[in-house]
Amino acid sequence: MRTIFLVFLSMVTLASCERFLFGNSRAIGGDYRLVQWTDHKTYKLQDTAQPENVSANSGAIVRIGWDPHHILVRREESARSIPVPNGAGWVVIDIDQKSVSEPLTDAEIQKRPDLAHIVTYSPDSAWSKL
Secondary structure (H helix, E strand, O other): OHHHHHHHHHHHHHHHHHHHHHOOEEEEEOOEEEEEOOOOOOEEEEEOOOOOOOHHHOOOEEEEEEOOOEEEEEEOOOOOOOOOOOOOEEEEEEOOOOEEOOOEOHHHHHOOHHHOOOOOEOHHHHHHHO
């Protein structure tokens, strides 16, 4: 009985630590999580393998889609005078290669046949699908 209690206590502690570290977030692929901010309107993408302030974690999400190998994210322009690191626009995350593209335009994304099958969603819709 004591062993069962200790296992249960360990599981609760682990779940609490994950919530503390990642906030209100859901796994999307690889090391990436979709994070819902406290306003429940703003979503960001977090690379859990990187510090919070790296470019892959910056910018509010406007559209997002994924498959087992890629995450396709459109981030908005910063409302502040400080530009969003890694810029606004479409960013392609290659989960297998663990790489993040520079921002791409709509025209540049359309020239990528490897991404044509990825359906993108509003962050609220993506949140409900994860």
